[in-house]
Amino acid sequence: MxxxxxxxxxxxxxxxxxxxxxxxxxxxxxxxxxxxxxxxxxxxxxxxxxxxxxxxxxxxxxxxxxxxxxxxxxxxxxxxxxxxxxxxxxLPRGTWVGLYADISTGPGEVRELRLEDGSLLTLNGDSALDWQFVDGRREIRLYRGEADFQVAHDPRRPFTVSAGEAHIRVTGTRFDVRLDPEGADLAVSGGRVLASSEGREPLPVVAGQQVQWRGGELQAPQVLDARQRLAWQRGKLVFRDRPLAQVFAELERSQGARVLFVDDAARALQVTGVFALDDPQAVLRAVESTLPVRLVRLPGLILVASRG
Incomplete structure (x- = not known):
């Protein structure tokens, strides 16, 4: 081989x-x-x-x-x-990111990391980040993917996370950050964080809320649907009327093949279901059997086209 x-x-x-x-x-x-x-x-x-x-x-x-x-x-x-x-x-995801990230995971791999300050990080599949603890600062940069942060409380040393256009600042709390091509997504499950983008005033986001950055702009807070948004932490994939394009984007964190839509008609098809995180093939089987699409599997690649 x-x-x-x-x-x-x-x-x-x-x-x-x-x-x-x-x-x-x-x-x-x-x-x-x-x-x-x-x-x-x-x-x-x-x-x-x-x-x-x-x-x-x-x-x-x-x-x-x-x-x-x-x-x-x-x-x-x-x-x-x-x-x-x-x-x-x-090309394998993360070919270049892997050169400078402190820690990265492959598709389907979930990894925990205890930092020197006692904070606990859990990385979802196909994720990469690095960290720097210097001059009284605790700084994390998320390059791709998703991570759950359980931050050790320390008012003297703020804990900051950067993910694309997103900037997040806390002293001790629990939150989840996801970064994909559409932008960054923050979900707060405990405590309070300050969310901002370049040149904008920080926005408080409290437990039970989530916010998104789209086009570099921070959106208004929304109620957090933890059962769906944080399902990966329970080993699940939960989709509720999710566009097929978003489903496959999330699925790429669980399986190695990239996905390419051949036409736009299939992108907006809605998917609802609960699946095991470690069985991405179940999602593919459900998509093929319930939606008017066909999948062509190539080495490392899945092509998606609408039928009819």
Whole structure:
């Protein structure tokens, strides 16, 4: 089996070579890397296999029967314009973050960490952060994913968390912070925190409330639905009328495959259900059996398209 680190390097070369920005020097360097060891050549051949598979989906070698492939152009057009994006999505999450984060978790991995001040951190799957305790300050930076913070009370040393545009300041309490491409989300389950964004006055958020940052702006506090929002802490995934796009975004923290929507129609479909955090395949089976979508599974990637 090819080592994951070599596969990651091979994927990076493949993305560069198909990005349209590769120079002759880049191509020569990729060729030299390939010839440096048999393991390198094997890794690149595995990556090229996915590229070839995408090509087969775009342009079947033989006319497919109607029974096997319905509406083939539905896949061909998006894939033809997004092949390089697909390869980029196939890169392991956190390839760069992992270089500088103090702690990170893989998909499906939940980890606890006791800090030197006695605070307890619990990281959800596919998360990364680092911390710095200097000059009377306790500072955390969340790079991706989600973490629950049980902060040791110390009025002399404020505890701050930065997550994208979000800034959170406390002296001792319990709260959960999630950071994804849409923005940051804060849920307070105990005590009181001060939430802010750059250049804005801090907003008090108390136990039983949650707030979001969208487009860099801090939104008004909302009532916290702890059963759904903090379900991961109980080993559950709880969805109540959640758009399919959000469901898959959360599911990516539990399973290794990336998800790409081929069309927009499927994104807004609603999902309701309770699932075990350690059984993401149950979510996929439920989606396929109850919603008008079809899933195509590729190595490290799931393509989602609406049916009909």
């Amino acid at each position: 090819t080592h994951p680190a070599l596969l990651a390097q091979a994927r990076e070369w493949q993305v560069l070579l198909h990005s349209g920005r590769a120079t002759e020097a880049d191509r020569a360097a990729a060729d030299a890397w390939r010839r440096a060891a048999p393991e390198h050549d094997r890794a690149l051949r595995e990556v090229e296999g996915l590229w070839a598979l995408l090509g087969q989906i775009e342009r079947p070698a033989q006319p497919p029967s109607v029974r096997v492939v319905r509406r083939p152009l539905r896949w061909a057009v998006p894939l033809a314009s997004a092949a390089a994006v697909l390869l980029a999505l196939w």
